[in-house]
Amino acid sequence: MYTMDYFSTRGEAEHVSSATAILKGLASDGGLFVPDSFPHLTIGEIEALVPLSYEERAVRILRLFLTDYTEDELRGCVERAYGRTFDDVRRAPVRTVGDLEVLELWHGPTSAFKDMALQLLPQLMSTARKKTGEQDTILILVATSGDTGKAALEGFADAEGIRIMVFYPNGGVSPVQRLQMVTQTGANVSVVAVRGNFDDAQRGVKEIFGDAAMAEELAALRTKLSSANSINWGRLVPQIVYYFSAYADLLEERKITEGDAVNFTVPTGNFGNILAGYYAKRMGLPVGKLVCASNANNVLTDFLQTGIYDRQRDFYQTLSPSMDILISSNLERLLYHLTEDTAQVAAWMTELAASGKYDASRLLPALRENFWAAFADDAATEGEIRAVYERTSYTLDTHTAVAYRAAEDYRRATGDTRPMVVLSTASPYKFGASVLHALGEDTAGLDEFAQMARLKTRSGMEVPARLAALREASVLHKRICAKNDMCTEVLAFARA
Ligand SMILES: *Cc1c(COP(=O)(O)O)cnc(C)c1O
Numbered sequence: 001m002y003t004m005d006y007f008s009t010r011g012e013a014e015h016v017s018s019a020t021a022i023l024k025g026l027a028s029d030g031g032l033f034v035p036d037s038f039p040h041l042t043i044g045e046i047e048a049l050v051p052l053s054y055e056e057r058a059v060r061i062l063r064l065f066l067t068d069y070t071e072d073e074l075r076g077c078v079e080r081a082y083g084r085t086f087d088d089v090r091r092a093p094v095r096t097v098g099d100l101e102v103l104e105l106w107h108g109p110t111s112a113f114k115d116m117a118l119q120l121l122p123q124l125m126s127t128a129r130k131k132t133g134e135q136d137t138i139l140i141l142v143a144t145s146g147d148t149g150k151a152a153l154e155g156f157a158d159a160e161g162i163r164i165m166v167f168y169p170n171g172g173v174s175p176v177q178r179l180q181m182v183t184q185t186g187a188n189v190s191v192v193a194v195r196g197n198f199d200d201a202q203r204g205v206k207e208i209f210g211d212a213a214m215a216e217e218l219a220a221l222r223t224k225l226s227s228a229n230s231i232n233w234g235r236l237v238p239q240i241v242y243y244f245s246a247y248a249d250l251l252e253e254r255k256i257t258e259g260d261a262v263n264f265t266v267p268t269g270n271f272g273n274i275l276a277g278y279y280a281k282r283m284g285l286p287v288g289k290l291v292c293a294s295n296a297n298n299v300l301t302d303f304l305q306t307g308i309y310d311r312q313r314d315f316y317q318t319l320s321p322s323m324d325i326l327i328s329s330n331l332e333r334l335l336y337h338l339t340e341d342t343a344q345v346a347a348w349m350t351e352l353a354a355s356g357k358y359d360a361s362r363l364l365p366a367l368r369e370n371f372w373a374a375f376a377d378d379a380a381t382e383g384e385i386r387a388v389y390e391r392t393s394y395t396l397d398t399h400t401a402v403a404y405r406a407a408e409d410y411r412r413a414t415g416d417t418r419p420m421v422v423l424s425t426a427s428p429y430k431f432g433a434s435v436l437h438a439l440g441e442d443t444a445g446l447d448e449f450a451q452m453a454r455l456k457t458r459s460g461m462e463v464p465a466r467l468a469a470l471r472e473a474s475v476l477h478k479r480i481c482a483k484n485d486m487c488t489e490v491l492a493f494a495r496a
Pocket of ligand 1: 112113114147148230267268269270271272273274322323399425426
């Protein structure tokens with residue numbers, strides 16, 4: 001068996017094991033950890049996934065990257081992550097909706113796709129803590145545009161030796177997302193609203209990670225910072241699994257035969273989910289195009305079409321708030337894999353920080369070979385929810401609707417009729433008001449729970465039990481801070 005090491009996208013000096021990469025979150029130079037090679041699966045090995053459960057499929061993929069974990073450790077992690085909390089035994093089922101295949105990634109405890117990774121990350125992290133003999137408390141800092149925060153809180157609540165602090169943009173998340181977070185129980189959790197948007201919160205967290213004085217103060221408190229944001233390698237690697245799993249499901253249903261290429265459309269924000277699809281492709285999964293779907297914050301659409309990344313543009317709060325992002329952090333990993341040049345990546349990231357822009361147009365041929373990009377504004381998103389509902393009786397959430405629309409755009413523009421899997425990232429119940437509005441319902445005067453009841457009538461889908469239970473839950477977290485005060489909040493929590 002080989003050993004897989006990890007180093008920073010911005011310099012190859014520091015080589016670490018996967019356990020260390022997962023515990024640290026971010027490399028010392030501010031870059032993101034990347035594996036030193038891509039493992040490869042043959043078509044035969046992919047076919048061998050067909051009769052396996054999701055958990056077994058996960059172990060087959062994870063062991064290729066997490067070579068310092070034993071197979072028993074991985075099996076334990078995966079079973080604890082997906083075994084009890086998912087409401088579908090297939091964990092990530094594929095379902096035909098109209099002419100496309102929809103991969104439902106929201107059967108976990110918070111009804112959004114972040115659970116696929118964030119149920120597993122705490123397991124990988126506490127195993128890593130034991131493996132490396134770490135004695136200090138690990139403090140997880142999370143900036144969230146909505147779904148990550150709750151999924152991380154749910155995954156880490158009461159985890160041994162780990163505490164978690166979540167910052168969300170005040171007014172920038174849906175009412176249900178907010179309720180899910182502020183009612184979180186657990187002795188090791190804290191939730192704070194930031195006066196600013198998601199990028200402000202994310203920048204605040206990144207600054208804290210880079211602050212030497214802060215690290216010293218925390219060290220005195222026997223605390224080390226880490227990240228559960230999608231920049232953590234332990235977030236990315238679980239997401240590779242469901243691309244293989246979806247392919248295995250299509251094989252099983254004889255919708256494809258082995259070796260057939262499949263396209264995937266991914267509703268994208270931080271570029272984590274779609275990057276996992278790129279990894280799957282590099283590992284030998286027959287992937288045609290990866291279609292990157294954005295909302296009105298279409299910085300990635302422009303980037304994939306021109307090679308120029310320019311975050312200097314208006315920021316919109318849209319109906320798909322988990323994609324309201326202008327700095328897609330995981331793109332840095334793609335830049336590395338396309339160039340294998342850490343100095344070049346570091347230079348682009350310096351430019352981005354200094355001027356809000358960088359020119360990677362020399363990568364355009366490679367970008368075009370792997371990706372296609374489109375965006376849908378709010379009107380198109382609502383139109384898509386209504387049109388798909390009328391045609392198929394299936395109810396899409398706002399994020400998935402952006403993707404479904406982009407998938408149709410792709411087919412129309414290119415004539416490519418290969419099977420298309422649309423990644424469905426949230427239950428429609430998580431964005432109930434927007435979905436009902438798109439379906440022509442008047443929600444004035446209906447609270448979140450009356451909306452859930454109305455959506456149940458329209459969609460015929462069960463209300464997720466955990467969402468229904470929010471009605472009785474008490475609000476435990478009421479703090480709001482200015483975007484420049486996040487340091488103070490972290491120190492206060494670390495001392496408490
Ligand atoms: C986080 C999220 C996305 C975007 O995923 P990235 O990995 O950030 O690209 C899309 N949809 C929903 C519902 C999400 O929670």
